Amino acid sequence: MSFFPSALDELVEKFASLPGVGLKSAQRLAFYILDLPKEEARSFANAIINARENVRTCRVCQNLTDQEECSICRSQTREEGVICVVASPKDVAAMERAHEYNGRYHVLHGVISPLNHIGPDDIRIKELVDRVAAGGIEEVIMAMNPDTEGETTAKYISRLLKPFGVKVTRLAYGIPVGASLEFADDATLMRALEGRQEI
Numbered sequence: 001m002s003f004f005p006s007a008l009d010e011l012v013e014k015f016a017s018l019p020g021v022g023l024k025s026a027q028r029l030a031f032y033i034l035d036l037p038k039e040e041a042r043s044f045a046n047a048i049i050n051a052r053e054n055v056r057t058c059r060v061c062q063n064l065t066d067q068e069e070c071s072i073c074r075s076q077t078r079e080e081g082v083i084c085v086v087a088s089p090k091d092v093a094a095m096e097r098a099h100e101y102n103g104r105y106h107v108l109h110g111v112i113s114p115l116n117h118i119g120p121d122d123i124r125i126k127e128l129v130d131r132v133a134a135g136g137i138e139e140v141i142m143a144m145n146p147d148t149e150g151e152t153t154a155k156y157i158s159r160l161l162k163p164f165g166v167k168v169t170r171l172a173y174g175i176p177v178g179a180s181l182e183f184a185d186d187a188t189l190m191r192a193l194e195g196r197q198e199i
Contacts, residue, residue: 008034060131062107062124064089072105079103081138085128085157087111087150091143103141106131111149112156125157132164142170146191 004012008030015026033041057063058070061083065071072078072092082103086092087110095101110123132140140161144150158168174192184192 057107057109061105062109062127063092063105064107077102081136082141083128083131083137083139084141084143085154086143087145087153095143103139106140108144108153111144111153113149120156123153125160128157129160132161132166137164137166139167139169142168144170146173 011030011033012023012026015021015029016023018026021029033044036044054066055064056066058065058068058073060069060073063070063072067074079102083106084095084101084103085106085108086095087108089107092105092107095105106124106128108123108125108128110118112118112120112123128140131137140157142154142157144154154170161168172191172195174188174195
């Protein structure tokens with residue numbers, strides 16, 4: 001039996017359905033919303049509706065945008081011959097925070113994961129192949145997570161792109177800055193050795 005009105009229970013339930021939000025956090029968020037002035041609560045709700053109705057995928061790179069093409073694809077200053085392939089729009093944000101990459105992106109919206117019943121046709125691989133097939137691409141950088149699904153996806157895509165003669169690379173993996181070698185696992189050390197560079 002619930003101690004709360006059904007409208008509050010429903011709000012808690014909606015927050016609890018979000019990834020990473022447990023029941024206690026959902027209750028905290030729901031009470032926070034209830035404490036907001038009505039106009040702020042309405043503005044919050046409108047922001048959700050507005051984002052849901054207006055945010056879509058870029059027709060070129062599949063990143064999120066509110067226009068036909070995202071700002072990166074429209075930019076005249078970005079390097080057009082290099083595409084960085086990432087699993088999600090959050091990865092684009094992470095790459096952009098580094099301020100080191102000046103090429104284009106392609107967002108897959110997932111990775112190949114047989115255990116989760118996600119195959120190549122369930123993510124945006126075809127759109128990437130079409131972009132490369134159209135010409136003008138010199139390098140495709142695989143920037144997926146260094147886990148089984150990320151590696152599987154990167155290898156699958158690299159095999160598909162081989163006939164086009166483009167250079168396919170992946171991000172170097174290894175010892176994080178500030179880390180100690182004694183705590184690194186065997187796979188990390190192996191990747192660090194493979195990705196070593198001349199200084």
